[in-house]
Amino acid sequence: MQKVPLTVTGAEMLKTELQRLKSVERPNVIAAIAEARSHGDLSENAEYDAAKEKQGFIEGRIKELEGKLANAQIIDPRHLDAEGRIVFGATVELVDAETGDEVKYQIVGDDEADIKANKISVSSPIARALIGKYAGDIADVHAPGGLRHYEILDVHYI
Template sequence: MSVPLTVSGAEKLKAELHRLKTVDRPNVIAAIAEARSHGDLSENAEYDAAKERQGFIEGRIAEVEGKLSNAQIIDPKTLDADGRIVFGATVDLEDVEAGKQVTYQIVGDDEADLKAGMISVNSPIARALIGKYAGDVAEVQAPGGIREYEVVDVRYI
């Protein structure tokens, strides 16, 4: 199953993979060698901790490689969706009740960061927005009930 990722999201994953392979993996291998040199492995907490860290690093490497190999990388700048909200779009919204404006970019699960204005394509708000145009109102089931957001603008940046 392909996983949608923006270009910047894919770059972040590639950078993490590079760091895991070139920095974290060699460091943990050195830590294991160092701990092993201390003798008896049966009661060697440093060795156990280093082996556990190695397992975590190798697991994360496999996970990131899997995500990248299944990634459908989308460059929002090249989207031609005629003003429709799609994956990768940046959307200016107005909370109808509060009158407050917010801006979100719809991204993949791994890229989602609410503080940075990046919401997962699988979030309730993104699901309510997909397919809408500027001027439309999206109803979102929020913890406090239904919230309405008017789509002010849709950009592909």
């Protein structure tokens, strides 16, 4: 399995979710299965079926998180020395060349991407266009809505 890039914050977020699944969700679903079993005939027991389905989802997510954390390459942007180059974990200030709108994004792993928090996935079109560039460069982004041009104003490692 290949390495999964994560920021320190992203790794903590996955660890917290894993802990919650193991210590809260798993025991709750086990109790729900036991309760449904106590109602007798399992062949037409919707509560039992729903609880077993939820258990399958929880166990699958636990395995997925354990795999990602085992293969995580945790990157702390504060310790990067990329000499102003845009790399994973960098926070980038951009201006849309057409509209003049300024935006600020941090390039993060797929699991921690959240556009509302200005965190974009490293595999997104805009992040792929930005990686390797410097402040002052123009990034041509092949977005679903067409070609967009962004001028890179500044790069931070925070």
